[in-house]
Amino acid sequence: MFGIAFTVIIIGLIVSAQALFPEDPVPCKFGDGKCIAKFVNSLFSRRSGEADPSLNLRRLDPLKVHRIVIEQPSDSGVGLTLNFTDNLMYGIKDLRVVGVKGFGKNLSEPHSLKMVGKTLSLVGPYKINGKVLILPISGSGNSNITMSNTKSVVRLSGQPLEKDGETYLDVTDLKLNMKAESISFQFANLFNGDKALGDNMNAFLNENSQAIYQETRAALERAFRGLFFGLIKGVFAHRPYAKLFQEE
Incomplete structure (x- = not known):
């Protein structure tokens, strides 16, 4: 659930950290997965609280999530529509990149990021209607969905795009695989505030x-x-690919 958001944050960190000082040397060589992971993790640590004006980056934890819509077909075991608006995501400060592949000079090769997180929570207003397994569910109010000990892999693929004499990475596909050791739900004001039904x-x-x-x-x-x-396409479209990394 949270894995793609991490990818945007990670790539955005790498690009935005250079945006304010475009002439500064970039930290990692092409394809240096250990360096990329270490650099991104250091930015997470530096930006765990307030924004960092020196990097032109906003606060990460909590991260504002303006709108998410989850639609599950009614003929499935869990058939519902779930809307989140103006939520906050907590736990980004503890996210760690533990593996990076790709990001070499060949723009057509696949790229992947492996990440782990301790506790990740999405908190804020929700609206839900549908069924969960055999039971109907409806309500609106505030919710808290928390995932513990997450492991995720995000895979990106793309192709070179020539523009204004420079080569950019045009992201064409993204895949996500994520597992959580446990997940908990808390929806306030289910069934028009019926406490007994909501608690059950x-x-x-x-x-x-x-x-x-x-x-x-x-x-x-x-x-x-x-x-x-x-957003991910936009990040890579912002800066020529070669300028994201050091030359050998």
Whole structure:
């Protein structure tokens, strides 16, 4: 659920860290996965709290998430429409990149990022309607969805794009695989504020959290892919690919 957001953040960090000082040397050579991971992790640590004006970067934790829509077909075990608006994502400060592949001189080769996180929470207003396994669900209010001990791999692919005499990476596809050791749900004001029904539903959701996550996983990934794919393309379109890395 959160993996694509991480990818945008990571790539944005690498690009934006150079945006304010375009003549400064970039930190890593082409394809140096260990260096890229170390550099990004250092930026996470530096920006765990307030914004860092020296890097022209905004605050990461919490990260503002303006809108996400999750749509799951009604003929599935979990058929629902779930909207999140003006939410905050907590836990980015503890995210760590543990593996990087690609990002060499060949722009057509695949690129991947492997990441781990301790606790990641999406908190804020929601609206839900549909069914969860055999039970109907509806409501609107505030929610907290927390994933613990996450492992994710994001794969990007693209092709060279010539523009104004420079070569850019045109991102054409993005795939996400993410697993969480556990996930918890808390939806306030379910069933028009009926406390008994709401408490029972939240208990049911948490008792069946892994089954629900597996049922909705594809829909969650589609939602985040649609939300961030354009942003990732925009990041790479902002700066020629060769200027993101050191020459040998």
